[in-house]
Amino acid sequence: MGNVILIFICLMLGVVLQKIKVFPKNGHVTLNQFVIYISLPALSLYFIPKVVMRSELLFPLCTSWIGFILAYIFFTLLGKWLGWSKKLIGCLILTGGLGNTAFIGFPVVEALFGKQGLKTAIVLDQAGTFVVMATLGILVATTHSASLKDSGASVILKRVFTFPPFVAFLIGAAMNVSGFDFTEDIQEVIMNICRTTAPVALVAVGMQLKIDRKSKYWNSLYIGLFFKLILMPAIIFTLYKVILGGKGLETNVSLIEASMGPMVTAAVLASAYGLKPKLAGMMIGVGIPVSFITLDFWYWLILNY
Secondary structure (H helix, E strand, O other), rough: OOOHHHHHHHHHHHHHHHHHOOOOOOHHHHHHHHHHHHHHHHHHHHHHHHOOOHHHHHHHHHHHHHHHHHHHHHHHHHHHHHHHHHHHHHHHHHHHHHHHOOOOOHHHHHHHHHHHHHHHHHHHHHHHHHHHHHHHHHHHHHHHHOHHHHHHHHHHHHHHHHOOOHHHHHHHHHHHHHHOOOOOHHHHHHHHOOOOOHHHHHHHHHHHHOOOOOOHHHHHHHHHHHHHHHHHHHHHHHHHHHHHHOOOOOHHHHHHHHHHOOOOHHHHHHHOOOOOOHHHHHHHHHHHHHHHHHHHHHHHHHHHH
16 A cells, blocks of 8 residues: 555655746656666666566466557557557557556555465566566667657667666676676665665656646547556456466466556656657556556456456
8 A cells, every 4th residue: 555655645746846846847857867777777687687487477477578569569550540650659559568567566466366476476577567668668669769860770779779777687687597696785775776766757757747638648548548457458368367268376466467557667768768758647647546446347357257
């Protein structure tokens, strides 16, 4: 419950800072850069070396990858049909394809499934959601923000391979393979940096959040949240439960995590690359509260199927 309270407090603090103007006009940009250059790399360096792969975790490991690929296909095809810009498509792929599997997901899963469920959720987030964000997410952000003259393969690859979270992910992956990890003192320092991710990111989102009834993004918001909160979980449910016949704890945790609201750091990534920051903020500001309602339905369905 503390995480839920923190989300709304930090979002509201961001909105207040936006109104009283004690920060520079583009102060959220600095906070976004802090998350991108410091907090996210710290997450990779702390968690990726500790990921342990097991065969029974196949469903959780695949959930975020499947969801993001579905988002890419759905929003790309729909965007071309509706004449959306690349930036709008990129924004919805990131915020509609990546779920809040840690900050919201961990306490929800622990409350519903206990400590064993939490262990599964941690693997899903670290080896699934976070890795997708650090690889495919960065690739989508780069390609959809690039102008025609900057869309060459060499330019895009340079941006991806010089992006701090991705560099840190590669280092973390090498550490995992080699069996190396930092000393306990260093890990404690890195973990303290990791703890800045959610509060700073949420304040940055709040500083950009403007729920304008006349906003041109409402239709896009409805479509994005329909995909994230209804369509994606429905597809994962059908695949895991109906087609593959999954019935264990790993399957149920995967389905609940697939039902989470949009990922806060995905919105920060979209904002940092200029992919419709106002819409990205609305996806978080509206999507997370609404997700608590849709989660009830998916949990009921899991228990009664």
